[in-house]
Amino acid sequence: MRLTVNGTEHEVDVEPDMPLLWVLRDELNITGPKYGCGIAQCGACTVHVDGFAVRSCQLAIGDLQGDVTTIEGLGTPDNLHAVQEAWIEQQVAQCGYCQSGQIMQAADLLAANPTPSDEDIDAVMGGNLCRCGTYPRIRAAVHAAATKLQGA
């Protein structure tokens, strides 16, 4: 089975019903996407498929259609995505476990809606849980990233 992750093509020998998250973490050693619940309830595993946020624990590799981007491919330390920049400036992360999922979901949110209201943010980010309760900082960072992207 072939898939493209962060611009690199990979070949993996797995059952087609293996969730994309397993393929990323266990087969390709791409460990930015996290396993939180495995049942679509936490968002820690969020990646992009053709730019859209998807819960990688839900997507069977056999059903994958499109290129995958993980947090590793969103930006680089030298060239951060605006959302990553805002996340650092606002010091959003506490333990950090949920944050790659949060950032991938927030990047998708801003691609779809460049000037989200608090209500929009809550509606989109409500599927991404944070045990550390960083929600107020997430909201602030989404607004900050929106401003950066507007200025860009």
Next chain:
Amino acid sequence: MKYRLLAATIVIAASPLLAEVDLTPPESASEAEGLEAWARIYEVASHPRCSNCHTGESDHPMWSGPSYGQARPHGMNIRAGESRMGVEYIPCQACHTTMSEDWENANAMPHTAPRVPMFWQLAPVEADWFGRSSIEICEQLRDPELNGGRDTMALAEHLDHDLILHWAWNPGGNREPAPYSLQEHVDDILIWGVAGMPCPES
């Protein structure tokens, strides 16, 4: 609000799952038979496998039925938006992933949200069934202004084509399927149509 079109990723998979549904209407049906058929149609329409996504004005899908305990809105603050597909917020397919393979076990895996070979979505606002009475749903379904301009045949064909509807009878996991079968439900729609779409008085 601006939002991106999902068109680029629309893939209606080859449809090995398209059930063979017989759409032959009966030659005749009395009003009494039509009303009996309607009573069964209402059992289906009001069943959680159908009504949970027929939420009318509300864009919050519902979780209700024997496998969900107390009826409540879909977890994770999910909203389907005006698109009814969540495009403005989180597309339903972020979790209800679109099948491109014909999985035997598609909905049997304990960890997955239900999925079909189409985009998951809520029914249109007009098809407001959740918590509605038999008369209310009947009046809606027979009114072309409120049913997408469909006559009986078109309603039956819609049941044949829409794979989310097929899922209702084969939902997997510990979810209770909709009553009767897809074919029996289509037969009832056809009987009800031939009988002149009668609705109960009370």
